[in-house]
Amino acid sequence: MPTPDLPPVVSPTPEVDNSKRDFFKKTATLSAAAALMALVPPGVRSGAWAAGSDAPEKTDVKIGFIPLTDCASIVMASVKGFDKKYGITITPSKEASWAGVRDKLSNGELDAAHVLYGLIYGLQLGVGGTKKDMAVLMNLNHNGQAITLNNQLKAKGVTDGAGLAKLVKAEPKEWTFAQTFPTGTHAMWLYYWMATYGIDPFKEVKVITVPPPQMVANMRVDKMDGYCVGEPWNARAIHDKIGFTAATSQDIWTDHPEKVLGTTLEFVQRYPNTTRAMIAAILDASKYIDTMTNRSETARIISGKAYVNTDFDVIEDRMLGQYDNGIGKKWQDANYMKFFNDGKVNFPYLSDGMWFLTQHKRWGLLKEHPDYLAVAKSVNQIKLYKEAATMTKTPIPKSEMRTSKLIDGVVWDGKNPKAYADGFKIKA
Secondary structure (H helix, E strand, O other), X not given: OOOOOOOOOOOOOHHHHHHHHHHHHHHHHHHHHHHHHHOOOOOOOXXXXXXXXXXXXXXXXXXXXXXXXXXXXXXXHHHOOHHHHOOOEEEEEEOOOHHHHHHHHHHOOOOEEEEEHHHHHHHHOOOOOXXXXXXXXXXXXXXXXXXXXXXXXXXXXXOOHHHHHHHHHHOOOOOEEEEOOOOOHHHHHHHHHHHHOOOOOOOOOEEEEOXXXXXXXXXXXXXXXXXXXXXXXXXXXXXXXXXXXXXXXXXXXXXXXXXXEEEEHHHHHHOHHHHHHHHHHHHHHHHHHHOHXXXXXXXXXXXXXXXXXXXXXXXXXXXOOEEEOOOOOEEEOOOOOEOOOOOOOOOOOHHHHHHHHHHHHHOOOOOOOOOHHHHHHHHEOHHHHHHHHHHOOOOOOOOOOOOEEOOOOOEEOOOOHHHHHHOOOOOO
């Protein structure tokens, strides 16, 4: 039989060959990318934040903390696995002092830290450490610090700021008080409180720096008349019967900014997705802690040796807002330490950062007025925070500034920081 005619065999042109190769190459690339993204938790895949992918550039992060109650959101983000949801593993690193945290942040030994708000701003402007561009990622807590005075002062009739001022002026001597870091929050609360009652903290008393966990031991051996520190070291002094609470920090400024999640600007620029994931994980931990039924569990976990290393009940009472000042007054404080409060705690308000700069200028740590707003905008990473807040469904305030009235009746709104800083009667 005759062989049927077959179509001629035609060799493909180079153009057709290249087109096929491109197609298969692109298909393989897309398949690989899809497989990789399938490994990334859904919370992280919620938006394409950088270069087409929001996967963390660095998955293991070391976050420093000082043994204080307000390290809780760092610890709980790790212990409860909120970090894994966003594709990272947080390793909390217990540190001995704020100076140590400062140095390890600066040299990269720590990726980030639970850190004093004013410490970050001090580094940014080169006071309290070598100047370095820094970043505030979020606020970790409001309230929950205090000023403790020793029982010898109580024996002299001192129970509050007014009584202390009267004694200091009546009996001039080297009255000694401690704070935890020269540009930090505790120094600013102590100075503000003293000045409100007419005490010049740089002329009428001596102020020293002591790491938080060492406060109680130093007071026990009579090295200081009082101190300002975070919990649980105020409650611990009462528990050990060596001191009493003269004022809480929420008495000085209700819902004040306190610790922040801080890092270097270099870290943020190099690892933006990792940074966002850290914020998101700690926002989730903050929500968890602010559910009151989770507070006792949180207190028990952070009381362990790896974290705060003190008695559970010394931490728990004030975490629940149950206050006893050690000299006969007990109350339920509505302004106890808050970690979330519907997102109001965590937003890095520009006015909060600016306030610390006004106090650094007030007390002579800064010789000249900085550009308050420009510094705050460069340090506080609001864009990244908002992205993390969106990922976690955390409410975002309408304004990047807020208004507060402090213990002396003076209102702070961030509108005229130079006049505010210069307007105090007692200043350096």
